[in-house]
Amino acid sequence: MKTLIALEDGTIYEGRSFTGAGEAVGEIVFNTSMSGYQEVLTDPSYTGQLVTMTYPLIGNYGVNPEDMESARIHPMAFLVKEYNPIPSNFRSTQTLADFLIDHGVIGVHGFDTRALVRHIRTVGAMKCIVSTEDLDPASLVERAKSWSGLVGQDMVKRVTCTEPYGWADNKPVPGTNFATARCDADTPLKVVAFDFGLKYNQPRLLVERGCQVQVVPATTDAATVLAMNPDGIFLSNGPGDPAGVEGVVETIRTLLGKKPIFGICLGHQMLGLAYGGSTYKLKFGHRGGNQPVKDLTTGHVEITSQNHGFCVDMNSLSADEVELTHINLNDNSCEGMRHKKFPAFSVQYHPEHAPGPHDALYLFDRFIEMMRAHS
Structure with a gap:
């Protein structure tokens, strides 16, 4: 046709x-x-x-x-x-x-x-x-x-879950909470995962590492999250312009310093905005399973899976508070950062490796270590 x-x-x-x-x-x-x-x-x-x-x-x-x-x-x-x-x-x-x-x-x-x-x-x-x-x-x-385009639009509201759910038996479990979630670890860590457009392999990898995961809608407020008393907070990937998402930046800003935070993709960008920075639209974005990223803390180069059209502007952030940890070797754009005062770090790419190689799985282990250190 x-x-x-x-x-x-x-x-x-x-x-x-x-x-x-x-x-x-x-x-x-x-x-x-x-x-x-x-x-x-x-x-x-x-x-x-x-x-x-x-x-x-x-x-x-x-x-x-x-x-x-x-x-x-x-x-x-x-x-x-x-x-x-x-x-x-x-x-x-x-x-x-x-x-x-x-x-x-x-x-x-x-x-x-x-x-x-x-x-x-x-x-x-x-x-x-x-x-x-x-x-x-x-x-x-x-x-x-x-057509209206993506800039300034809240695309997260189109994909976020409407009700909280847990993860067990390798699938979403509606209504599951920390009291009933199943986990094989002797001392499971509790993670609240914000669903900005979450991919299934993210809670799967957290559960594999001994976590109980409670996925919550993007509109969930900070008081509700803190009342769950999690060991850590995970900010998922998602679509569109981070500056167009309503209410989430204020929520993240309230949570900073209270619990360890790990952000991926849109979650990384939302953290950048919560730190007081800004984001900008890339010319054609990074999308594929073969994007080279350098970890500035180790010097190692990872081949990563990526899907994003916006980027955190590191020049908009205070160097005294936020450290650049990863860069894209194609254009030197920000691929990762960590806060120097609060237990929070994030990456722009997708370490959950689906699709893509396994080079970046250590980031989930780093999140586990951070939660153990602050529990």
Whole structure:
């Protein structure tokens, strides 16, 4: 089915839908991972975006229930060079096309994804519309321009949970709390995890390290969290502009110094704002499972998984209070920081390794050590 991809600057690409009729508008971005497309699709951080994969062949290993990073697909559309409709993998339970159709997400292939990615890399991430229904290029460009965009928008409210839940038996458990959560450790640490768009592998890794995890909505206030008397507070990843998220910065600022805090991705950015700093939008963001990051405290280089379009401006923070701990080796942007007075640290990338390698799992161990030291 003929599909047009229209960017706000007037650039048009023609492809074919492999999921039937559909239309979607959002910010067009690209991901450089060679695998892990199911994890990409179920990452809440992609809310409001149209994702293009740079790897040319997608769909060859299908999808399965075990590799879900959340309960549903979050990108508005999925764009690939060539879709493989016949998966070959013993774990596969469904084709990628059927997976997208089940979640109402349009999939497009049969166009030059390399040309699109080179264009975004030069011009920057842009508003975009994908459609099988409106095939008038001029109309589509105007409709793309009229989309509100991500800057200043609170995208977290679209993905955060509505009720608290726990984690047990390798899955979310509605209504679970610290009194009833199951954990095999003799002395489990209690972690309250803010859900800004949390990926399942984050509570999974905390539980594997002997923690009981209580996931709470992004709107949960500081008094409610402190009343749970946790050993630590985890700030998850999430979508969009951190400056557009309502109320969370004030909550984090109240919690600083009272409990150890570990932030990832959007949680890292929210910490930066709570420290009194600011964030800015990157030209085309960092998205993929192969981003090089240097740990300035050890000199080690990690190959990391990333998905973000905004960044903490270290120049906006006091060097007497906040230390830069990690940098991106592609553009020297901030990838990690720690507070010098309070037990709080964070990274911009995704150490939960799904998708991506295992280089950064030590950060979860560091959080455990920090909680033990302050318990």
